[in-house]
Amino acid sequence: MTILNGVPLEPQPSEGPGPTASADSQTVGRVAGIVALISGVVFPPAGIVIGAIALQQARAGGYRNGFARAGLIIGIVLTVLAIVAIVALVILVPQWVQQIAQLCEDHGVVVESPGYYECTL
Template identity: 50%
Template structure:
């Protein structure tokens, strides 16, 4: 028996069959959008992250990490934004109640 792969297979033996080549799994588009929105518009990242994780679980597409990252970044930035607004309101109320006034320089 010859070791040359170009030689025909001997009588009664089948040719070696190559397995079909599959490309990489398609990345879920909404997962990419979730990651971008998680950074730019945090609540949008939360919404898109949740939806894309459900789609990925159903379809088996790639992008689970991006969807999770968009969701987590969106949650963190939304919480930080809420804390900032609450802090700003508390400071504004404290300034009004303390009677702090701006000196307009009446001369």
């Protein structure tokens, strides 16, 4: 073994097996994973948070949690899609309203009053 300034340069053998998960902790982790999956579909930001926590706990316990991973991924994807849809609507809706108003002015009878706009074609 080579030592430099009191620190070994070669990796040290681990002192036994990694963390082991009890059956109870796996059950709790599986339930958290299922909650993350359902939350990821119903309210995606919650799915991201719960999925990340459940995944972290699963890793610390030494087991894999597919439900938590799926909840995390679905939460991320649906959150991104929701943000894209909101941005698209904020950009497109004013243009659509303007085009409809122009169409009404060109081809229909327009009645305007404060806070009210009526078009009959």
